[in-house]
Every structure is written in C-alpha cells, then in structure tokens.
Amino acid sequence: MSIKHGLLALLQDEPKYGYQLRGEFEAATGATWPLNIGQVYTTLTRLERDGLVRAASSEGDGRSMYEITDAGRTELANWFATPVTRESRPRDELAIKLALALAVPGVDVSAVVQRQRMSTMQSLQELTRLKRNSAEAEISWQLVIESMIFGAEAEIRWLDHCEAMLLRHRGKPRAVPQKYDAPEEQETRS
Numbered sequence: 728m729s730i731k732h733g734l735l736a737l738l739q740d741e742p743k744y745g746y747q748l749r750g751e752f753e754a755a756t757g758a759t760w761p762l763n764i765g766q767v768y769t770t771l772t773r774l775e776r777d778g779l780v781r782a783a784s785s786e787g788d789g790r791s792m793y794e795i796t797d798a799g800r801t802e803l804a805n806w807f808a809t810p811v812t813r814e815s816r817p818r819d820e821l822a823i824k825l826a827l828a829l830a831v832p833g834v835d836v837s838a839v840v841q842r843q844r845m846s847t848m849q850s851l852q853e854l855t856r857l858k859r860n861s862a863e864a865e866i867s868w869q870l871v872i873e874s875m876i877f878g879a880e881a882e883i884r885w886l887d888h889c890e891a892m893l894l895r896h897r898g899k900p901r902a903v904p905q906k907y908d909a910p911e912e913q914e915t916r917s
Contacts, residue, residue: 730762730770735779735795735803742783742794745771757861757868759875774799821882825889837893844886851879 730752737743737751745767752762771793774780779799783792795803821843828834858872 729806730766731774731779732803732806734767734770734774735799735806738780738793738795738799739803742792744790744792748793755867757857757865757871759871837890840886840890840893844883847879847882847886851876851883854879 733752733755734748737748737755743751745764748771749762749764749767752767753760771780775782775793777798778796779802780793780795783794825836825839828836828839854872854876858869858876861868861872863869
C-alpha cells in the first residue's frame with residue numbers, strides 16, 4: 728500500500744493536519760491498514776522535501792496543515808493512471824515458506840499446508856462476517872473487504888493445489904537445489 732499516494736489523494740480537496748489524514752485514511756480503508764501517526768508525519772516530511780506537498784499554515788500549538796502542490800497533483804494522477812504490477816507487490820511470504828519447507832529435511836510440508844489452510848479459512852470466515860455487517864453505503868470499505876475475501880479464497884485454492892502436488896510427488900526423491908554460481912565464479916574455475 729502506498730501511504731505516499733494515499734495521503735496525496737486525501738489532500739486533493741483541502742489542506743489537512745496529520746491527525747486528520749490518519750483518521751481519513753483509516754476510514755477510507757476500513758482500518759484494514761492502520762497508520763501510526765509517526766508514519767504519517769514521516770511521509771509528509773518526504774512529500775514536502777520532494778515538492779509534492781507544502782505546509783499550508785501553522786497553528787500556535789505547532790501543528791501544521793499540509794496541502795498538495797501542482798507536482799503532487801501530477802504525481803497522484805500518474806499513480807491512478809498506472810496499473811499495479813505483480814512485481815511491485817511485496818514478496819509472497821507463504822510461497823517462500825512452502826518452498827523452503829520443501830528444501831529443508833524433516834519439515835512436514837503437508838502439516839504446514841494444513842495449518843495455513845485452517846488459518847486462512849478462519850480469516851475468510853471473519854472477513855465474510857465483517858462484509859455481512861457493513862453498511863452498503865461504505866463502498867470504499869466494501870471494495871477493500873471484497874479484495875481480501877477474494878485473496879483468501881485464491882489462497883485456499885492454491886493451498887489445495889499445493890497439497891495435490893505433494894500427494895503426486897510423495898515418495899519421489901527430492902531434487903537437491905543446485906548452487907548458483909555467479910558469472911565471475913564460473914570464470915575462475917575455467
């Protein structure tokens with residue numbers, strides 16, 4: 728999630744304080760990604776340094792309001808116009824965990840898959856409950872929760888696929904991963 732672009736989007740209409748931005752960000756995302764106020768001010772400082780926001784005014788108590796600049800509006804428009812690529816998302820910790828479980832002797836990979844499936848099913852049930860109890864007018868929250876539901880459903884399907892692959896390959900010897908040689912190491916051996 729791009730906190731930078733989220734804050735720029737929230738500043739689109741009018742100048743705001745950091746605490747206002749945090750509250751509006753959490754409201755827009757259904758508090759799915761809670762922000763630490765330190766994250767908000769650190770991000771605002773970077774945005775100001777990069778010329779994307781500027782301090783609009785300062786209260787006597789030291790609080791500053793921030794407003795988006797023309798460069799910030801251009802950055803925000805470009806962000807909305809650019810698709811999110813699969814490569815730009817954080818790495819998939821579960822896929823890495825299962826790959827390593829297969830590579831490490833003595834790990835019961837089937838048990839790892841089963842524990843993950845149970846955990847994901849519980850999350851899916853909780854997400855479904857949250858969706859059922861949310862107001863229909865909260866469309867931003869509906870989009871977020873449905874994305875999480877679809878993600879959980881896809882993870883369960885993928886875990887089913889992993890389990891089927893494990894069953895097909897049970898009893899076959901494990902392939903030992905080959906050591907990667909950097910090009911300079913290959914040259915020194917020649």
